[in-house]
Amino acid sequence: MERTFIMVKPDGVQRNLIGEIVQRFEQKGYKLVGGKLMSISKELAEEHYGEHKDKPFFGELVSFITSGPVFAMVWEGEGVILTARQMMGATNPQEAAPGTIRGDYGVQVGMNVIHGSDSEESAKREIGLFFKEDELIDYNKTI
Ligand code: CMP
Numbered sequence: 001m002e003r004t005f006i007m008v009k010p011d012g013v014q015r016n017l018i019g020e021i022v023q024r025f026e027q028k029g030y031k032l033v034g035g036k037l038m039s040i041s042k043e044l045a046e047e048h049y050g051e052h053k054d055k056p057f058f059g060e061l062v063s064f065i066t067s068g069p070v071f072a073m074v075w076e077g078e079g080v081i082l083t084a085r086q087m088m089g090a091t092n093p094q095e096a097a098p099g100t101i102r103g104d105y106g107v108q109v110g111m112n113v114i115h116g117s118d119s120e121e122s123a124k125r126e127i128g129l130f131f132k133e134d135e136l137i138d139y140n141k142t143i
Contacts, residue, residue, distance in 0.1 A: 003074055004081045004117045010068035011111040013037070018071045021101060021114060024041075024087060025075050028054065034074035034136040037119035040066050057110065058099055064110055072130045079124050084116045 008018050040048070045062045053057050064141025072125065075084060079142070093112050096103035106113045116125035127136075 001076050001078050002078060002120075002123075003076045003127060003131060004123045005115075006073045006075055006084060006117075007115040007130075008068060008071040008073075009065060009111070009113055009115060012070055012104050013069050015105070015113075017113060017117040019106060020105075021071075022073075024101065025073075025084070028083070028087065030075045030077040030080050030084075031139065032073060033076045033139075034131050035069050035071065036102070036131075036135070038130075039069055042066055044129065048126065059098050060110060074127050074136055076133060080115055081120060085118065088114050088116050 006021075009127075012018065012021065016038030026032065042062060045065045046053070049058065049061055049065070052061060056097075057063075077083075087101060089102040091102075091112060092109040093102040093106030094104065094109075098104065101114050102112050111124055117126050
């Protein structure tokens with residue numbers, strides 16, 4: 001089953017939006033298979049955002065994502081990678097449609113509340129960066 005990596009960023013955690021965000025994905029019908037409140041090291045931040053390392057905002061991005069705890073999650077379900085991105089809305093919250101997470105809760109592109117994998121390949125990579133296999137639940141497995 002398809003899986004994606006979703007992270008409530010430090011601004012979302014500080015603004016008590018974890019519950020609201022989890023609720024949206026639960027109510028949509030996706031399954032939470034992993035989740036943890038954690039601090040991101042500079043090394044992990046630089047690796048996670050490696051594709052942006054040459055962008056002018058890279059330093060700002062790394063310092064923001066390491067500025068406070070994040071809530072990292074793995075969600076599972078049919079079409080979850082693309083649908084989660086639609087639920088999050090455009091990267092720039094000022095362009096995100098009302099009703100989307102960023103459209104409802106964000107204003108600035110840097111502090112845009114939430115991150116979600118943009119492809120199957122990045123989902124696999126990001127899940128592997130943040131979670132060990134035994135931290136993820138297989139609901140089909142009996143104990
Ligand atoms: P995210 O989906 O986490 O992936 C890369 C992040 O870079 C993006 O969300 C934005 O928060 C951030 N970003 C994109 N453009 C800018 C910018 N111009 N200034 C600061 N941060 C940016």
